[in-house]
Amino acid sequence: MELPKVGSIGEYIREQRTQARISLRQLAAQAGVSNPYLSQIERGLRKPSAEILQQIAKGLRISAEALYVQAGFLENREPDSDVLTALRADGTITERQRQVLIDIYESFRKENDAKSGGSEDGDDADPLREQESETTEGQHHDHRHRSQEDH
Amino acid sequence: MELPKVGSIGEYIREQRTQARISLRQLAAQAGVSNPYLSQIERGLRKPSAEILQQIAKGLRISAEALYVQAGFLENREPDSDVLTALRADGTITERQRQVLIDIYESFRKENDAKSGGSEDGDDADPLREQESETTEGQHHDHRHRSQEDH
DNA sequence: GCCTTGTGCTTGCTCTAGCTAGCAATTTAG
DNA sequence: CTAAATTGCTAGCTAGAGCAAGCACAAGGC
Structure with a gap:
């Protein structure tokens, strides 16, 4: 899976706009920003x-997050595991606690990646997963992974 | 499970800062913003x-996304699953790693329960300190377990 | 006591994000 | 063809984000 490349927000917005086949003024109106300003943004003159x-995303009918990623406000995130999703949504721990748990969890995963060795290219996630399921099988756990192996 | 409430970004930052037990000037220095400006932000005078x-999040050692949510730049996501459930089902970490994370997570929640049970004002600081020392212990513990696994 | 250091805040300033008014070029309609 | 509409852009302006310099107060050390 290839992640979208983070680049110029203005080029990205123009790209999305032309794909949507709407004029600069139409998008500006739909987004609720001035058209000269939108023009400046697209040409990289303003930040x-x-x-x-958020407003431009609404006008383009795309997620604001996609634009934040292009603008560098958000890091492009790898697909969440259930654990990361749950940790981010958990309301019983503080933000610092959340970050500590996420950091530990991810360092564990890195260790496990390094330990399973295999292809370092990482060009294919599937063989890596198979290796891990072997490891987990050896340690006798997670019923769920077992049933997956049966299939 | 209660979702974090979206509210004033300034109050939220002050809250995180006081939980972290650092002064306004220390956070400003760590975040790379001016301390008067951080003061204005916390008091809601500036936006x-x-x-x-992003810089303040770095200084607080929390995710920028948490601050974006409070500021209204991002929507808070609904919880998909419980943390414990997800940890138990996760196939990318070993059983020992799983237990370490569960132990830490539950001790965090215990401390937070104790905190919300008592007065929320001054008792914040002390339990949080204890949490952090437990966290570092947890990490040391993990290193030990790793060497055992190698053998 | 005085001096130093730390703390949060006030004040005044600079810079730029975002706007309005309007232009020139192109396209569309009659 | 002309006139009107559409298009993207220029120029000038204001408001406020974010800063540096400095203040008042509290705490600590000699």
């Missing part, structure tokens, strides 16, 4: 705030 | 950009 990006 | 929020 829009997150609020403006 | 920081996403870049500034």
Whole structure:
């Protein structure tokens, strides 16, 4: 899976706009920003705030997060494991606690990646998964992984 | 399970800062923003950009996303599953790693229960300190377990 | 006591994000 | 063809984000 490349927010917005086949003025109107400003943004002359990006995303009918990633406000995230999703949504721990748990969890996963060795290219996630399921089988756990192996 | 409530970004930052037990000037220095400006932000006099929020998050050692949610730049996501359930089902970590994470997570929650049971004002600081020392112990513990696994 | 250090805040300033008014070029409609 | 509409852009302006310099107060050390 290839992640979208983080680049110029203005080029990205123009790209999305032309794909949507709407004019600069139409998008500006739908987004609720001035058309000269949108023009400046597209040409890289101005640096829009997150609020403006939110409005432009609404006008383009795409997620604001996609624009935040292009603008460098958000890191492009790898697909979440269930654990990461649950940790991020958990309301019983503080933000620092959350980050500590995430950091530990991810360092564990890195260790496990390094330990299983295999292809370092990482060009294919599937063989890596098979190796890990072997490891987990050896340690006698997780009923779920077993049933997957049966299939 | 209760979702974090979206509210004033300034209050939220002050809250995280006091939980971390650092002064306004220390956070400003760690975040790379001016201390008067951070003061204004905390008192709701100014509205920081996403870049500034990124820097403050770095200084607080929390995710920028948590601050974006509070600032209204991101929507808070619904919980998909419980943390414990996800940890138990996760196939990318070993059983020992799983237990370490579960232990830490539960001790965090215990401390937070104790905190919410008592007065929320001054008792914050002390239990949080204990949490952090437990966290480092947990990490040391993990290193030990790793060497055992190698053998 | 005085001096130093730390703390959060006030004040005044600079810079730029985002706007309005309007232009020139192109396209569309009659 | 002309006139109107559409398009993307220029120029000038204001508001406020974010800063540096400095203040008042509290705490600590000699």
